[in-house]
Amino acid sequence: MACLSRHRHHHHHHHHHRAWLTSPDPDMLHHRPLSAHHRPLPHDDALPPLLRTPHPPRLRHGRHRPHPRPQFDGPDPIWDAVRQEAKREVVQFNSLCASVASIAFLVFHFNCVQAEKEPILSSFLYASILAHDCLEQALVFVLANRLQNPTLLATQLLDIFSNVVLHHKPIQRSIRLDVQAFKDRDPACLSYCSALLYMKGFHALQVYRIAHALWHQGRKVLALALQSRVSEVFGVDIHPAAKIGEGILLDHGTGVVIGETAIVGNRVSLLHGVTLGGTGKEIGDRHPKVGEGALIGASATILGNITIGEGAMIAAGSLVLKDVPPHSIAAGIPAKVICGLQEHDPSLTMKHDATKDFFTHVATNFRDEMPNG
Known part of the structure; x- marks a missing residue:
């Protein structure tokens, strides 16, 4: 296996302001005010050595990575939050860090007993998040290491992913809106770090975005190879020609299938096992079109x-x-519309109990119609 090793050379860049895209959609990216104990990160000199701003990593052979960090026009609150979370976790995982109190304001708290059981996660968090300058670099590092195999090396995937993501502003925007969707809508996603590091639905969605860009660059064989690898590793099959909006949640992700001509609007939530498929061997435009804010169970x-x-x-x-x-509930086999829906975007509230009465009625009728004995 070709996992990437990381080294450092000495320079300082902690005074540089991290930035991202202008004009984020206010309905999709919520900038919630931090509470009193969520203060800004302290100066690097106030942190233990392991937690200071890392220097740009090199690849195994010592050559600097050729891809610069993307240049944006405004602040990047999600990347700042990811780094805060990772630094907090590393402090708790590393028993040598005596200054936990000095950064106790960071976002998420972990059980110290669990931290002692898993000290290896401190180096994992450093390699996956803290050793990088921006969210894009951290993401492509995670994806490359997750998708590598003996014939598709992590170094090769890192180069492919970086060439797309670091030069494609729409993807950079979508990454942030997607990670916000996972954080807001999935109760199992406790932090931005959790989505970035562990949520395979998020990983599959971001590789789709890369494959989609490659498809439209005419690199269709590579795009299909990535689709195949994602299906093998994550159990998610999204054709690279499909059109998927921003702020998407693939909750669990397992078994999701999205066909070639499918369209999925912004702010849609899809749970595991969802199929957006065709009806046979026909060609052309043959897959579903899902409107913005829809919730697919x-x-x-x-x-x-x-x-x-x-x-x-x-x-x-x-x-x-x-x-x-629009704004209605469909249920059953085959599905029929059972009522209207008061909520504007059910994908954001994730309330699945609206169909409870319908299914209770169906179950009762089925029971009553069954012959005795």
């Missing part, structure tokens, strides 16, 4: 060139073969 199957309206909800386990109007 676990194991829902949506087939054919049909439309799921904005803000619609598809109940878990449903088979959808016809259009679903």
Whole structure:
């Protein structure tokens, strides 16, 4: 295996201001004020040596990585939060760090007993997050190491991913909106770090974005190779030609299939086992179109060139073969519209109990119609 080793050369850049894209969508990227104990990071000199701002990493053969960090036009609060979380975790994982109190304001707290059991995570967090200058560099490092195999080395994947992500502002924006979606909507995602490091739905989505860019650059064979590798590693199959918006949640991710001509709007949430598929061997435009803010429940199957309206909800386990109007709930096999929906974007609230009465009614009727004995 070709995991990337990291070295350092000495220079200081902690006075440089980290920045990102202008004009973020206020409905999709929430800048919540920090509480009193979430103060800015202290100057590097006040931190233990392991936690000071790292210097640019080199690849194994000692050559500097050729890709610069992206240059943006404004602050990057998500990357700052990721680094804060990682520094906090490293302090708790490293029993030699005596100054825990000096950075106790950082975002998330871990059980000290668990930290003692897993001290190896301190080096993992350093290599995955703290050794990088920006969110993009950290992300491509994580993805390259997760997808590597004996014939597709991590160094090769890192170069491919960096060439796309570090020069593609729409992807840089989408990464931040996606990680915010995971943090806001998935109760199992306790931090931005959790999404970046551990959530395979997030990883699969970001590799799709890279593959999608490669597809439109005419590098279709490479894009399909990445699709195949993601399906093998993460169990998520997204065709690189599909069109997927920003602020997307692939909760769990396992078993999600999105076909070639599918379109998924902004702020959509899809749970595990969702299929956006065709109806047979036809070619051309043959896959579903999902409107903004829709919520697609676990194991829902949506087939054919049909439309799921904005803000619609598809109940878990449903088979959808016809259009679903905006802001309505569809459920059943085959699915039918059972009622309207008051919420504007059910994908943001993630409330799946709206179909409870319907399924209770179906179960009761089924029981009553069964012959005795």
